[in-house]
Amino acid sequence: MKLLNTIPTNRVVGIDIETVRLEQGFDNLSEEYKSAWEYKNKQDGEIPNYDDLSDFWEKRSSLYAEFSKVCAVSLTYLDNYGGLICKEFYGCNEEVLLSSLGVVLNNMVTASSEYRLAGHASKFFDYPFLCKRFVINNLDIPTVLDSLHLKPWEQKNLCTNELWRMGGTGAGSSLQALCTTLKIPISKVDLVGDEVGIAFYNKEYERIGRYCSYDTIATFNVIRRLKKESIFDFDNVKYITSYNDSMNIVEVVVKTPLLERIYSEKSISDASGKELLELLGARKKKILKKDKPRLVELLHKISVETKMFAGDKPEIVQEKLKVVEQLINKI
Numbered sequence: 001m002k003l004l005n006t007i008p009t010n011r012v013v014g015i016d017i018e019t020v021r022l023e024q025g026f027d028n029l030s031e032e033y034k035s036a037w038e039y040k041n042k043q044d045g046e047i048p049n050y051d052d053l054s055d056f057w058e059k060r061s062s063l064y065a066e067f068s069k070v071c072a073v074s075l076t077y078l079d080n081y082g083g084l085i086c087k088e089f090y091g092c093n094e095e096v097l098l099s100s101l102g103v104v105l106n107n108m109v110t111a112s113s114e115y116r117l118a119g120h121a122s123k124f125f126d127y128p129f130l131c132k133r134f135v136i137n138n139l140d141i142p143t144v145l146d147s148l149h150l151k152p153w154e155q156k157n158l159c160t161n162e163l164w165r166m167g168g169t170g171a172g173s174s175l176q177a178l179c180t181t182l183k184i185p186i187s188k189v190d191l192v193g194d195e196v197g198i199a200f201y202n203k204e205y206e207r208i209g210r211y212c213s214y215d216t217i218a219t220f221n222v223i224r225r226l227k228k229e230s231i232f233d234f235d236n237v238k239y240i241t242s243y244n245d246s247m248n249i250v251e252v253v254v255k256t257p258l259l260e261r262i263y264s265e266k267s268i269s270d271a272s273g274k275e276l277l278e279l280l281g282a283r284k285k286k287i288l289k290k291d292k293p294r295l296v297e298l299l300h301k302i303s304v305e306t307k308m309f310a311g312d313k314p315e316i317v318q319e320k321l322k323v324v325e326q327l328i329n330k331i
Contacts, residue, residue, distance in 0.1 A: 001163070004227045011114040012158070014076035014220030017126050018090075018212045019068045020200040021061040026054040037067065062197060063125075065132035069094040071200050072209045073101050073130075074216040076237075084232045086217060087240045090209030092200075095137045100242055102134065105142035117144060118158040120175040120219045127157060160222045175218060184221045184231055187214040206241075213239065 023029050029037065038047045041056055048056070061067040072090035079085050087104065089097050108115045119126045127145055134141045147155050161172040179186045189211040191199060199208050214234060221231040 001226050004163075004223065007116070007158075008114070009224060009227060009229060010078045011112065011116065012077070012118050012220070012223055013108065013115055014074075014216045014223070015117045015119045015122065015126060016074050016212050016216040016219060017070055017119075017130060018072040018196050018208050019062045019129065020071045020197050021057060021068050024197075024201045026050075026057040029057075033067070037061070040064070040067075058197065059194065065129050065136070070097060070130065070133050071196070071205070072212040073097065074209070074213040075104065076213070076216045076220040079238070084217070084220070084237045085240060086213045086237050087242065088209045088213050089242045090205045090212070092203075092205065094133065095139070098130075098134055098137055098139055102139060102142045105144050109142075109144050115144065116156040116158060118160060118219060118223050120178075120215070120222070121159065121161040121172070122157070123159040123162060158223070160219055163226065164222075175215060175222075178222060179218050182222065182225050184218055184225060185234060186218055187211055188234060189214060209241065210239075213237075 022033070026034070026037070037057060038053060041048050041053060047053075057067075071092070071094070072088070074089070075087045077085055077087075089101050091097055117127070127147075131141050131145050131148075134145075144157070147157065160175075160178070164178055165172045173181075176186055178184075189207060191207060191211045196208055196211075217232060217234060217237060224231050
């Protein structure tokens with residue numbers, strides 16, 4: 001696909017959002033919002049009865065930015081070593097969530113103007129929905145989303161549903177169907193879109209956040225698959241969680257185990273090497289000289305014998321082996 005071949009994968013940021021109705025039930029709405037919802041659902045000039053309005057509220061309101069809010073956003077992108085990071089934002093305070101998201105998105109394009117977002121059916125839903133909710137919360141729209149002034153060919157953000165239509169005019173595909181046919185892992189969370197509202201009002205924010213993240217990772221994998229690049233499993237992703245407790249964003253890094261991290265990196269990074277030295281240095285007994293070759297072999301296998309880098313040239317493999325040996329000699 002020529003379009004994607006011109007876009008470096010390390011400048012693509014997968015995105016997905018989850019939305020939830022403003023109030024749990026139709027009865028909880030103010031009179032103004034009830035009237036607006038009635039007008040929204042007029043059929044042939046007639047307002048539906050109360051039961052239908054209430055049912056529509058629970059099933060449909062999360063589709064409209066005027067009647068719902070963002071409860072989770074996930075961003076997925078490559079780190080400097082080729083590993084995958086997923087940054088999660090979720091919680092009950094939309095203004096705090098969007099403020100934190102806006103800072104990250106603006107920092108992203110400040111670092112490089114080449115960054116672009118990629119979501120599934122995002123041009124139809126995610127991008128405009130986010131922009132509207134930023135405005136409703138009296139927040140500035142992040143630069144990467146503020147594209148209304150751009151001509152169609154000037155817009156950088158991607159939509160995997162649009163890509164999959166291959167220039168056609170059909171409806172495209174659901175993310176689940178697309179991932180299934182491309183053999184890409186799909187969400188492991190027992191949750192579907194229309195159940196997000198129930199989970200939100202049960203205060204299952206973390207569950208919603210991870211469900212959102214898995215869809216974001218799947219979308220990022222679609223981009224990689226279309227570019228004929230290897231895809232990531234959910235367990236080989238570094239999750240950075242930013243949840244809010246009504247007033248504040250609390251950030252938690254879910255750290256991948258050291259050996260698993262080394263396995264997923266192109267080589268042993270400085271950070272991983274430092275952590276390994278600290279870990280081995282904490283041993284009371286010094287590593288014997290006779291044990292070092294075994295340790296070198298183990299780390300070398302972890303470092304180079306991966307599916308992603310199995311095609312390394314012999315000279316690259318030797319360079320990696322030297323890095324491992326230098327690291328071990330420091331112990």
